[in-house]
Amino acid sequence: MDDLYREVIIERYKTPHYRGHLDPHDIFFEDDNPVCGDHIEITVQTDETDVVKAAAFDGHGCSISQASADLLIESIHGKTLDEVKSLTKDDVIELLGIDLGPVRLKCALLSLKVLKAGAYGLGTEEVSDALVE
Amino acid sequence: MDDLYREVIIERYKTPHYRGHLDPHDIFFEDDNPVCGDHIEITVQTDETDVVKAAAFDGHGCSISQASADLLIESIHGKTLDEVKSLTKDDVIELLGIDLGPVRLKCALLSLKVLKAGAYGLGTEEVSDALVE
Amino acid sequence: MKPKTPLNVDLLRADFPILTREIGSANKKLIYLDSTATAQKPTDVIDAMNDFYRLNNANIHRGVHTLAEESTAMYESGREQVAALINASPREVIFTRNTTESINLVAYSWARTNLQAGDLIILTEMEHHSNLVPWQMLEAERGVRLEFVPITNDYLFDMDAYRELLKQEPKLVSFTQMSNVLGTITPAKEIIRLAHEVGAITLVDAAQSVPHLPVDVRDLDADFMAFSAHKMVGPSGIGALYGKLDLLNAMPPFMGGGDMIKTVHLRSFATNEVPYKFEAGTPAIAEAIGFGAAAAYLQNIGMDAIAAHEQEMSEYVLEHLEEIPGITVIGPSAAHKGAVASFVMDGVHPHDVAQILDADGIAVRAGHHCAQPLHEKCGIQSTTRASFYLYNTKEEVDALVEGIYKVKKIFG
Amino acid sequence: MKPKTPLNVDLLRADFPILTREIGSANKKLIYLDSTATAQKPTDVIDAMNDFYRLNNANIHRGVHTLAEESTAMYESGREQVAALINASPREVIFTRNTTESINLVAYSWARTNLQAGDLIILTEMEHHSNLVPWQMLEAERGVRLEFVPITNDYLFDMDAYRELLKQEPKLVSFTQMSNVLGTITPAKEIIRLAHEVGAITLVDAAQSVPHLPVDVRDLDADFMAFSAHKMVGPSGIGALYGKLDLLNAMPPFMGGGDMIKTVHLRSFATNEVPYKFEAGTPAIAEAIGFGAAAAYLQNIGMDAIAAHEQEMSEYVLEHLEEIPGITVIGPSAAHKGAVASFVMDGVHPHDVAQILDADGIAVRAGHHCAQPLHEKCGIQSTTRASFYLYNTKEEVDALVEGIYKVKKIFG
Numbered sequence A, B: 001m002d003d004l005y006r007e008v009i010i011e012r013y014k015t016p017h018y019r020g021h022l023d024p025h026d027i028f029f030e031d032d033n034p035v036c037g038d039h040i041e042i043t044v045q046t047d048e049t050d051v052v053k054a055a056a057f058d059g060h061g062c063s064i065s066q067a068s069a070d071l072l073i074e075s076i077h078g079k080t081l082d083e084v085k086s087l088t089k090d091d092v093i094e095l096l097g098i099d100l101g102p103v104r105l106k107c108a109l110l111s112l113k114v115l116k117a118g119a120y121g122l123g124t125e126e127v128s129d130a131l132v133e
Numbered sequence C, D: 001m002k003p004k005t006p007l008n009v010d011l012l013r014a015d016f017p018i019l020t021r022e023i024g025s026a027n028k029k030l031i032y033l034d035s036t037a038t039a040q041k042p043t044d045v046i047d048a049m050n051d052f053y054r055l056n057n058a059n060i061h062r063g064v065h066t067l068a069e070e071s072t073a074m075y076e077s078g079r080e081q082v083a084a085l086i087n088a089s090p091r092e093v094i095f096t097r098n099t100t101e102s103i104n105l106v107a108y109s110w111a112r113t114n115l116q117a118g119d120l121i122i123l124t125e126m127e128h129h130s131n132l133v134p135w136q137m138l139e140a141e142r143g144v145r146l147e148f149v150p151i152t153n154d155y156l157f158d159m160d161a162y163r164e165l166l167k168q169e170p171k172l173v174s175f176t177q178m179s180n181v182l183g184t185i186t187p188a189k190e191i192i193r194l195a196h197e198v199g200a201i202t203l204v205d206a207a208q209s210v211p212h213l214p215v216d217v218r219d220l221d222a223d224f225m226a227f228s229a230h231k232m233v234g235p236s237g238i239g240a241l242y243g244k245l246d247l248l249n250a251m252p253p254f255m256g257g258g259d260m261i262k263t264v265h266l267r268s269f270a271t272n273e274v275p276y277k278f279e280a281g282t283p284a285i286a287e288a289i290g291f292g293a294a295a296a297y298l299q300n301i302g303m304d305a306i307a308a309h310e311q312e313m314s315e316y317v318l319e320h321l322e323e324i325p326g327i328t329v330i331g332p333s334a335a336h337k338g339a340v341a342s343f344v345m346d347g348v349h350p351h352d353v354a355q356i357l358d359a360d361g362i363a364v365r366a367g368h369h370c371a372q373p374l375h376e377k378c379g380i381q382s383t384t385r386a387s388f389y390l391y392n393t394k395e396e397v398d399a400l401v402e403g404i405y406k407v408k409k410i411f412g
């Protein structure tokens, strides 16, 4: 349990650094976790070279989903969109620093799924777990 | 096996006593066994007091289905229609004198089902295993 | 209603091998409070299927060899045992995959034959997605109308609103006999009686009631009833649809294929008798045998005794949960509910509650429990749900309460 | 195609507990020649399910406690193992009850969305009822047209007639890759290639091919493929539908309920991703785990090795059966068929053949094997069918031949 609830997760859950909604934005996407109704939306501003200038997330959910969103958003500042597109499951797991079963993993990966769907410019119907496998 | 293939069954199968089609007839019915496509039809002539004067069966199938039809038809000569309607599974089992599992039992009971459906004057859609349970 | 023999829970726990399971690196003893999602299985049920595969396995209905005769007899005796549990005739019991398929079967076969655009279907606000989505699909496809009986402020079936809705002359009333979130037990017999007065057909979602309460389809006069084996100590992969014989006889088949036919020609077919008409293809044979063993196991213990035990558990858990500051239990008072306690905790997401409890070996469920509209109605996203069955004890409730205090500390 | 390791049948027979079963009062050793109806199960498969119920059982996809995480992972790894056997991606594998439901799923979801009155579906004369009745139902409901590729005089798929029919531009070609009566193996890859040339979608009934032959959906370029676990050493109650991802994504759901949704409101829902979109309600969890174990078991032995063994059995049995006076085997030469021998015997009904063989412990099937139109085409009511799988031996064929001589004596 101590492993699962690393302090950073509880801390980021309680006081996230990147919660919000950017307007204007270059990228916007939102999606739900069908298991629990958790919701994440992300907004991203990029510069003319497609580098992330600013990013934020909003939504509701468990500590894993919200903390991973916050950590993920933090990690993409200064990255190019191509780098964002190539983020994987493992990157998120590393950010969180804990082991997760398949159900909790979905909580952790919701923000990555939303982020990549936005980066790729997908439609709502096109978003799939394949983005984060 | 000797039990199952009592001589009378093989004998009645090879040379049935009541195979045929009566015309005119007072009762006619036919049905199939969905398991194997076996088919039995029966024709019955009754007198004015509803007593079976003559009866016959036709069709094709295994020794159990054909022999039990032949023995059953034999047994109803001289019976009233009410007596025919009250025939049960056990009567057929007694006629055959052997033990049968649920699948073979269907072979044995096809003729009874057809006979009772005819006696009750049922429509094709109304015939059901409930008649022989 | 006092049962003749109160449950000897300590004794019957020995029937469930999984209850000795230890969880996590700290080897915590499993405290399984998730039977509403799926129940654990007694040795009787597990062994019935195991033995079948080791000794009897064959395809059914079509073989005359010994194994086929044995398998056919075992499969049909599974059906008889399930029918006996709900006081139905075996002919009226169709094996499906689960409650969900049972309801879809009615939606596809009965409703698409009997309902027209504009016809009204009455549901309730507390339905599981399985008794909601099939009707939404029908609404989209055929233009039937859906109306929902609300829940009252104390989480009960709103009988007055129902009577009002009945004036619109629904063709179908489909409702849960026990909510899997609130635990609310609905007055099924009265609901059915009133529906019949206006000529409506009734479908009872009995996924939660058949496992936990004495249920008698004749006494209820239900037209259709759907339930799953896995929620009543039986195997996964099988459920049942009860239907009145006249209704079933008049319905067209749902799926086509082997076993559901009497004769087939290249360009036509004739259907087999009920229940086979609705069991296309090789059925879940081992599962039917396990389902029968489960029904026999429960009947042997006695549904009255099980219900009484759960009533006691329900009172105990509500009393103790409601004492914890920051915990709100969603649902009616213990007198009106099954042994299901869904709750929210200030400032902590149900996933986190469940995860921290899990570290102590306590298995509860977190989410919307496939009843998202009900959660919306209650103004919440999701809940943590602890649910209880014949094998649960008061000590396990105490452990749950202790675990919740731990959660509070971590997120405090 | 020589397999790397020929089967060690004696060794692998020990994996199948039922093979030591004794039959009847004379305690005859079981000789199981009915695998085409359903296969026997190895300990690996039986134990996988047994262990699951004793150690891990929970409902999946929705729980965060340890058992739920374990069950979810095991269920999904079952899917991966099944996908691996046919070289599909797990996402393209939908769990159903059986081949029959898989075909009905395509008929309800894909065909009812994509086909109009007058559209042509091509089937063959040797289809199992499961690949016939769903399309007859669609014909009755929607007015699609059905045409049938005949079988040639030597019981093969009539390629010339097929090419002719293709000129009518069918929308769907649905055909068996191996007949469960004739044993005929159809040239699936060529059938699919030609169908695609005229823009038709293809559905392969692989109920008999996946258990007995190496099958690669990518190589075949199949659009849909249906098969059952129980015919390939797996459990009852589960089957699979393979579909190309684009097709599956574009299809509406079949059944509505839990798990197949992303979000549900009282008056609307959004569907979940493939494959979950098609798996409504609690799935056959233990069965998926058993199915995975079965796929792994077969893959481990090697489908090439299994096919080679069956080819050998097939040659042996045909040679010996055809020598018996009064026996006619219905089907092509051994080079074109699986290890299935359906035969008629002058003057003796198949039920009687099967029953007398059973007295010697020999399990064969008698009837129309859910292929009545094929029997009509061949001018016969029913056949006796002996079928062979990886665990069968030549000694068992010898016993069959001996048994048939006994039948002749009794009915002589």
Ligand SMILES: Cc1ncc(COP(=O)(O)O)c(C=O)c1O
Pocket: C258, C280, C281, C282, C283, D036, D037, D098, D099, D100, D101, D128, D130, D131, D176, D178, D179, D180, D205, D207, D208, D228, D239, D370
């Ligand atoms: C060729 C073929 N198709 C379909 C089926 C139907 O399979 P199931 O009964 O498992 O649905 C069978 C099995 O009998 C078969 O042999």
Ligand SMILES: Cc1ncc(COP(=O)(O)O)c(C=O)c1O
Pocket: C036, C037, C098, C099, C100, C101, C128, C130, C131, C176, C178, C179, C180, C205, C207, C208, C228, C239, C370, D258, D280, D281, D282, D283
């Ligand atoms: C009230 C209710 N209805 C329907 C269902 C669906 O049951 P299944 O998933 O077995 O189809 C459930 C189970 O979650 C339930 O609790």
